[in-house]
Amino acid sequence: MAEKYKCLNPVGIQTSVDLLPLAPRLDTIDGKTIYVCINAGGDQDITIPLLKRLPVDYPNVNWQIKRKFGFSASLTEEEKKTCDAMIAGVIW
Amino acid sequence: MFQVADVEQAGIPTVSLLYQDQDECFRQAATLSGSPCLRRVHVSRTLPGPEDVAGFLGPMFDALTRPLTKEESESGRLKLPDDRVLFEGTLEEAEEFYQQTENIPSLRNNAPIALYTDGLPIVVPTEQRVQEMLKGTSHKPDEIITHQADHGVMTMGMGEGAKKGDPVLFQPVKRKATVEQVAINAVMAGCRPEYLPVVLAIAEAGGGGGFDGRGSQGYVVSGPIAKEIGMNFDVGLFGPGNPANRSIARAAELMWRNFGGNIPNVTNCGVMGAPLFNCIPEDLDALPPGWKGLNEEYDFKRDESIIYVMNLGRGGTTNIHRTEFSPGGYRAFQKSGHGGVARRLGVKGIPGPHNFLEYMLSELWAGREGGITFLLLPQMAQHLYEYGFKSKDEVYEWIYKASLKTMKEYRTHSWPDVQTNSWLGIEPSSGKPYKELPDDYMVPMVRDPYENCIIVTGGGEEYPQWLGARRSAGNLAYSIDFWR
Numbered sequence: 001m002a003e004k005y006k007c008l009n010p011v012g013i014q015t016s017v018d019l020l021p022l023a024p025r026l027d028t029i030d031g032k033t034i035y036v037c038i039n040a041g042g043d044q045d046i047t048i049p050l051l052k053r054l055p056v057d058y059p060n061v062n063w064q065i066k067r068k069f070g071f072s073a074s075l076t077e078e079e080k081k082t083c084d085a086m087i088a089g090v091i092w
Numbered sequence: 093m094f095q096v097a098d099v100e101q102a103g104i105p106t107v108s109l110l111y112q113d114q115d116e117c118f119r120q121a122a123t124l125s126g127s128p129c130l131r132r133v134h135v136s137r138t139l140p141g142p143e144d145v146a147g148f149l150g151p152m153f154d155a156l157t158r159p160l161t162k163e164e165s166e167s168g169r170l171k172l173p174d175d176r177v178l179f180e181g182t183l184e185e186a187e188e189f190y191q192q193t194e195n196i197p198s199l200r201n202n203a204p205i206a207l208y209t210d211g212l213p214i215v216v217p218t219e220q221r222v223q224e225m226l227k228g229t230s231h232k233p234d235e236i237i238t239h240q241a242d243h244g245v246m247t248m249g250m251g252e253g254a255k256k257g258d259p260v261l262f263q264p265v266k267r268k269a270t271v272e273q274v275a276i277n278a279v280m281a282g283c284r285p286e287y288l289p290v291v292l293a294i295a296e297a298g299g300g301g302g303f304d305g306r307g308s309q310g311y312v313v314s315g316p317i318a319k320e321i322g323m324n325f326d327v328g329l330f331g332p333g334n335p336a337n338r339s340i341a342r343a344a345e346l347m348w349r350n351f352g353g354n355i356p357n358v359t360n361c362g363v364m365g366a367p368l369f370n371c372i373p374e375d376l377d378a379l380p381p382g383w384k385g386l387n388e389e390y391d392f393k394r395d396e397s398i399i400y401v402m403n404l405g406r407g408g409t410t411n412i413h414r415t416e417f418s419p420g421g422y423r424a425f426q427k428s429g430h431g432g433v434a435r436r437l438g439v440k441g442i443p444g445p446h447n448f449l450e451y452m453l454s455e456l457w458a459g460r461e462g463g464i465t466f467l468l469l470p471q472m473a474q475h476l477y478e479y480g481f482k483s484k485d486e487v488y489e490w491i492y493k494a495s496l497k498t499m500k501e502y503r504t505h506s507w508p509d510v511q512t513n514s515w516l517g518i519e520p521s522s523g524k525p526y527k528e529l530p531d532d533y534m535v536p537m538v539r540d541p542y543e544n545c546i547i548v549t550g551g552g553e554e555y556p557q558w559l560g561a562r563r564s565a566g567n568l569a570y571s572i573d574f575w576r
Contacts, residue, residue: 002182005218007189009178010208010276012267012351019168020126023105026157034156044509045141046109053145067514073108074095080102085156088096089109090135091118 228288264305265353300348306408307366315397318373362408380477463543
C-alpha cells in the first residue's frame with residue numbers, strides 16, 4: 001500500500017473582514033449636495049458630457065465636482081460633512 | 093482602502109461608473125473593503141460619450157435613491173479556512189489534488205484556472221519536504237512576513253504604502269503569510285533550500301503580484317548569493333534550463349496565486365497578463381570600473397545580496413522593448429564605423445567606441461514617457477564606459493537630457509492627459525502650469541535621471557533590451573541576507 005503524506009496548505013492568511021450594509025439611499029436628489037469624483041484625464045468622452053448635463057438637467061442639486069489625478073474617489077472628512085451622495089467614475 | 097467603500101461606510105450613498113467587464117474585479121475589491129454590495133452602473137466602451145451618458149443617467153440616480161434590498165442591508169464577516177494541513181493521501185493523489193481548477197464565468201470560454209498552482213504540475217509540499225526547505229533560513233516557520241523598511245504608494249494611487257514592521261499584505265486580496273507558507277510555495281515551485289532567502293525577500297517585496305496585484309514586476313538578484321546558488325548570468329538567462337533562475341520566479345508566481353489570490357478577471361483585471369519572467373542575476377563582475385551594482389545604488393555593500401524589483405510593464409502587462417542591430421552590424425559599427433548605425437550617427441569610417449544609445453533615441457519616447465531600464469550586455473556596458481561614461485549616474489544624466497521633447501509633441505502623447513491633471517498641473521522643470529507653456533518649450537520625458545536604471549547581465553552581443561522606468565515610489569531593494 002502506498003505511503004500517505006500530510007500535505008501543507010500554500011494559501012496565505014486572509015484577514016477577516018467585517019461586511020457592512022450600504023448607506024441608506026436618498027428619498028430624492030433635489031436640494032442635495034452630490035459630489036462627482038472624476039479621474040482627471042481619463043474617459044473624457046464620458047465625463048465631459050456628463051458634467052455638462054448634470055447642472056442643466058438637475059438644477060436643484062448642489063453639484064460639487066472633484067477632478068483628481070489618478071484613481072482617487074475619496075472625500076475628505078470636511079467634504080463628508082456636507083456630502084449627501086457621491087458619484088465616482090470612471091473607475092478603470 | 094478602496095476609497096468608494098470608505099465613503100459608503102461613512103453613511104453616504106455612492107454609485108460608481110465602471111465597465112461591465114471589470115464588474116467582478118470591482119465586486120471583489122468592494123468585498124475586501126467591507127462593502128460587498130456597492131452599487132455601480134456600467135458605462136460603454138464603444139458608444140459615443142453623449143449617447144452613453146443619456147443611457148446611464150437614469151440608472152445612476154436610481155442607484156442613489158432606490159431603497160436597499162435585504163442583501164444590501166445585511167452585515168456579515170468574511171473569513172476563509174486556514175488549516176495548516178490541506179490534504180492527506182498518497183503522492184499520486186496529492187498531485188491530482190493540487191492540480192484542481194475552477195471555471196471562471198467572467199472569462200470567455202468559462203476557462204479553468206488552477207486553485208493552488210500556476211497551471212502546471214507542482215512538487216507536492218509534504219510536511220517533510222517543507223521542513224527540509226526551512227533549513228534554508230534561520231527564521232522561525234510561524235514568523236509573519238513583514239516589511240523591513242517603509243515604502244510609499246505606487247504612482248497613480250495604486251497599491252498601498254506600508255511602514256517598517258507592518259505585515260506584508262499580498263495583493264490583490266491582501267492576505268498575510270508566514271515563513272512556512274513561503275517555504276511551502278518554494279517547495280511547490282521546485283526550489284532548493286538554498287534559494288529560500290531569495291524567495292523570502294521576494295515575498296517581502298509582495299510576491300509575484302507586486303504593489304497592485306497585477307504583476308508586471310520581475311526580480312533581479314544583486315550580490316554574491318547569485319553565484320552561491322548557481323544562477324545563470326550568461327546566454328539564455330531568461331530561457332529554460334537553470335533551476336534557480338526559473339524556480340525562484342515560479343515561486344513568486346505561486347505566491348501571487350496563493351497569497352495574492354490572483355485570478356484573472358476576478359481579482360486581477362490586468363490586460364494581457366504578466367507571464368513567468370525568470371529571476372535573473374546582475375553580473376557584478378562584468379560591471380565596468382566605477383559602475384555601481386544595484387545593491388550599491390541602494391546603499392547596500394557590494395558583498396551584500398539584495399532583490400531588486402524591476403518594472404516589467406504597466407496595466408498588468410509585460411512590455412519588453414528592443415532595438416535591433418543586424419548580426420555583426422553592431423560590431424562593425426563599434427569596431428570601424430561601418431553600416432547603417434554609423435551612417436545615422438554620422439561616424440562612418442570612424443572607429444569606436446561610439447554611444448549606441450544615440451541610435452535608440454528616436455524610439456525610446458515615441459509612444460511613452462518616463463525613464464528606461466536597460467538590460468545591458470557586458471559588452472555594451474563596456475562600450476559606454478570606453479565612450480566616456482565613467483559611472484551609471486553619468487549615463488542616467490545623459491538619457492535625462494536626451495529625453496527633451498517640445499511641448500507641441502508632448503501634447504500628442506496619451507498619458508500626459510492624466511499625468512498633468514488634464515494639463516492643469518505644474519510642469520516641474522519650469523514651475524509653470526502646462527497650459528501656459530509655449531509649443532517650443534522643451535519638456536523632459538524622464539522626470540528624474542534616476543528613473544533610469546542599468547542592469548548589466550547576460551552574454552553574447554548586440555541585443556539591448558529595454559523596459560519601463562525604475563519605479564519612483566515604493567521600496568525597490570530588499571535584503572536577501574536578512575532572510576538567511
